[in-house]
Amino acid sequence: MTAFYFKVIDNDGTIPADDAFEFPDLIAAIRQAKIVLAEMALDGLPQAPVEALEIEVQNADHRPVVRMKLELKIQWSTA
Template identity: 90%
Template sequence: MAAFYFKVIDNDGTIPADDPFDFPDLIAAIRQAKIVLAEMALDGLPEDPVKALEIEVQNADHRPVVRMKLELQIHWSTA
């Protein structure tokens, strides 16, 4: 098992990566981060000024290894 940290950036601001989560490998950590990102979207889609929900997966040394972003874009039609 390896320790990974999740830094979360959402509509309420940034939640630092304080508590470690143990996963067998990075792929398992990414799989869980995807679930967390989907759950964040259920609580509310990105709003201004953030416009994105993000999770940064950090290794045991708190170094970023993966960043996932769920972004909402609205394009207005001029027709």
């Protein structure tokens, strides 16, 4: 098992990656990060000024290895 950390950026600000989570590998950590990101969206879609929900997966040394971002874009059409 390998330790990974999740840094979360949401509508409330940034939650530092303080707690380690054990996963067999990076792919398993990414799968879990996707679930967390989806749960964050259930709590509320991104709002200004952030306009995105993000999870940064960090390795055991707290170095970023993957960043996932869920953005909400609204484009107005001129018809």
